[in-house]
Amino acid sequence: MPNATVKRQFRLLAVTVVIAPLAYWGPHLVETVSDLEVFAVREGEIEVRGIERLTKQTVVSLLGLGSMASVWGDAAVWRERVTADPLVRAVEIQRKFPNGLRVTVEERVPVAFAGRSMLEPLDAEGYQLPIDPTAPALDLPIISSESRGPDNAGLFPEEVRTLAAELEHLNATRPGFANLISTIRLHSKGIVAVRLHNPDVEFIMPIRTEGVRIKEGESALGHIMQLRSGRPPAEVDLRFLDQVVVRPERSIETISTYMAGGR
Missing domain, CATH: 1.20.5 (Single alpha-helices involved in coiled-coils or other helix-helix interfaces)
Structure with missing residues (x-):
């Protein structure tokens, strides 16, 4: 035996x-081989990677595998089923012979709240995400815009998408600064106004401003707050080449102009 x-x-x-x-x-043999029981996908042999908000059970259910699904099944169809979920941005599926699959998911990550009938979380591409906005972990900036779109639209209007992409840029370029953002809005064409919650000050700057330029604004802000006994100004303006303009009141009087890299 x-x-x-x-x-x-x-x-x-x-x-x-x-x-x-x-x-x-x-x-030519794939169709025949796929019918063999030896290649039947077993749920215990399905590996799911990259998930945080989704569960393995949810992803396996999205695959829509039947009782005799084979590892030789149509991976394109499986990908289409999984990416239909609004929390999924992309998915990669690999076969693990003889009975398994490796499913690697790229989830959509919330970057901000934007208004419709109520504030809703959205990702960097402007897609509304089915996440409870009252969840404790969602400490996100608010996109201020008159462009809202209907409640049942999965994608926010262009202005909101532009601001969401800008938040993603700031998260990648200057994460410490991005973590302090309270609200973001379009100031004028190609210009955003970013309000921080600590200190309470508004940065006015071109879209896609580089991290080194933001650092110059932060340096000027720190210096002026020392002169004002810790009181922040109203605005830090980064629109002007090689200058940082700091205003004690919004767009009225300029308290000081700093050359990039110093006063």
Whole structure:
């Protein structure tokens, strides 16, 4: 009576015997091989990576595998089913022979709240996300815009999408600064106004401003707050080449002008 190890070796040998002709004859045998029970996908052999808000059970359910689904099944169809979920941005599916799948998910990450009938979380591409906006972990800036769109639209209007993409840029370029953002709005064409919550000050700057330029504004802000006994000004303006303009009141009087890199 063969032991479990011998049985396993025979099983692997049988699988190899079936797979080997595929390397020689190519895809012509795939349809036939996919019907073999030995290649049936087993849920316990499905590996799911990259998920935070979704669960493995949810992803497996989205795959829509039947009881006799084969690892040779149509991966394009599986990808389409998973990416239909509004929390999924992209997915990659790999076969793990003889009975498994590796599913790597890229989830959509909330970057801000934007208004419709109520504030809703959205990602950097402007897609509304089905996440409870009252969840404690959602400490996000608010996009201020008159462009709202209907409640049932999955994608926010262009102005909101532009501001969401700008927040993603700031998160990547100057994360410490981005973590302090309270609200963001369009100031004028190509210009955003970013309000911080600590200190309470508004940065006015071109879209896609680089991190080194923002750092110059932060340096000027710190210096002026020292002169004002810790009181922040109203605005830090980064629109002017090689200058940082600091205003004690919004767009009225200029308290000081700093050259980039120093006063």
